[in-house]
Amino acid sequence: MADQVPFSEQPWLSGHPSPYYTESHRAWQRHCRDFITGNLTKYAMQWENEGAVPEGTYQHFAAAGMLLPNLPAPLPVEYLKKIGMTKIGPLKVEDFDSFHASIYVSEIIRSGLNGPASALCTGLAYGLPPLFKFASRELQERVVPDLLLGKKRICIAISEVEAGSDVANIQTTAKKSSCGKFYVVNGVKKWITNGIWSDYASMCVRTGGAGPGGLSVLLVPLKGQEGVSMRRIPVSGQKCAGTTFIELDDVQVPVANLIGQEGQGMKQIMTNFNHERLTIAVKVTTQARVALSEAFKYCMKREAFGAPLINQPVVRHRLAKAGALLETQWSWVEALVYENGNLSKEAADAKLGGLTALAKAQAGIVLNECSQCAQLLFGGNGYTQTGQGELIEKITREVAGARIPGGSEDVMLDLSVRQMYKNYQRVNKANL
Known part of the structure; x- marks a missing residue:
């Protein structure tokens, strides 16, 4: 653990105790790290520059069952067993929970680039759940197996x-x-x-x-x-x-x-919003972690005025402010993942809708702060599309893609308060 760059890993992966993660989660994290690093992370920059993820990569992920974690927990166990999928890596499909999902989402964006991850994940994550929840049995049986197997998208x-x-x-x-x-x-x-x-x-x-x-x-x-x-x-x-x-x-x-x-239609769309927005919050907060840890690493090696940048108080101050926002956001996201996994779907929709919208909005704000911090500390390198700052330059261009899709930031901020106020009114009327 001693060689980790500060902010580069979530606290539970840096030796800190956590009430959330079991040995099952740790084994799953190791599996995700190995598979995703070898099949996505190390190619992500190349694919983003080329503008496409090879079609064979989607098929490879599908064959390994590594597209299934994009679905909400719990997984559709009945359908998966029908098509012969009983395990994903070390994990039985029936044991998949909200933290297994969160771990997967974090690992798939460890490159810091959302494009390659979205190329593999977004369609299945948000397009398939309405079929499971609302479609007729005939429609499900006609299209779902091919979607789960990666034969169709x-x-x-x-x-x-x-x-x-x-x-x-x-x-x-x-x-x-x-x-x-x-x-x-x-x-x-x-x-x-x-x-x-x-x-x-x-x-x-x-x-x-x-x-x-x-x-x-x-x-x-x-x-x-x-x-x-x-x-x-x-x-x-x-x-x-x-x-x-x-x-x-x-x-x-x-x-x-x-x-x-x-x-x-409106009701059906809204039932997947918690899943979508919490997934975005996990992904975007992880992206912010990548940006900030890259900045920390750069400041430890880059010398200016006769010493590493990290020796300058103004640099440490900027890292500290961004780091406080990052770790506060991550703690909140973990708490929402836990709550979402321990409430019924109906209760989660009612209690967590506003908070999840707020967390999604805040994730974009945190990413903006961390990416700006990184770009400023990288200086000219952070403004250049090649070389040492290439990743940071790309992350800063993805900030708007975090703050607009899935419900734009201002709409999410307003929605969160409206929903919390509605819940307050409902509870108080019931107590009269």
Whole structure:
């Protein structure tokens, strides 16, 4: 442990006691570290520069079961055993809990780059859960096995040009055909991560009138589907995450592809928000850790004015301020992971929705502070796209990708207080 760069590992991996982690978690962490380092982390910079993760990497992760930890805990044990998956590395699928999930998310972004991790994880993490929770048995059995085995890919398609965090304003329509066998879908979806590679999208569409009550979720075929056109969108960071613009022109979708019931789309989307936002909080806080530890390492070796930078009080002050934010955020995230894993789904949605939104927003704020700290301490190297500061320069360009997707920061801050106030009113009315 003595050779660890300060801030480079979570406290429980640095020899500190923790009430959360068992030997099962430690064995799982070692497995994730070995597998992900060998198959992703050491190539991440190259792939981000090239703008794509090789397709074979997705298949390799899928064959090893190392895409499954993107799903919410507990895992869909029944389906996994049907397709012959009983273990992931050292872990029985039925033993997978919220901390196993958190460990996986942290390990997959240890490169500090969100693009390669998102290329593998985002579609399955957010596109598949609605099928498990709301789809008919027939629809599940038709598509889920291929998705779990990596033979097909899926994404979540919610955002539009005029509807990002404002989900209730979605304009893409799905109207039943005259024969009643299809929904005819028209509209556009924008900023859809992994869309360009996906065979399906769990897509929020408008089947009814205005407002949230008119929304539904459809499983929309994408690749090779008549009326669907897709193109990649250039973005500031996460170059290889496959950010996609999707146009839908009279796309015929079988009515059997309706996920759940018409008019329940808003409710269905909201039930996965805790999973999505907590995953983002874990990932982004880990990314902040990478940035700050890289800055600490650089300051120990970089000499200026006749001594290492770390000898200068102003440098230590900047590291300390960012480090305090980082470790405070991580402790809070761990607590939310624990609470989420020890409450029922219904209780977690009610009690943790506002707090999880707040943690997601705060994670972006912490990443901004840690990446700015690192870039300033790296100086010109941190502003250069090659060389010693290449990673830091890339991380700073990914800050907006942490603060906007999954619910933009200002919306999350407001939502957190509104939900906590609503809970307060509900509890106090019940006690009257």
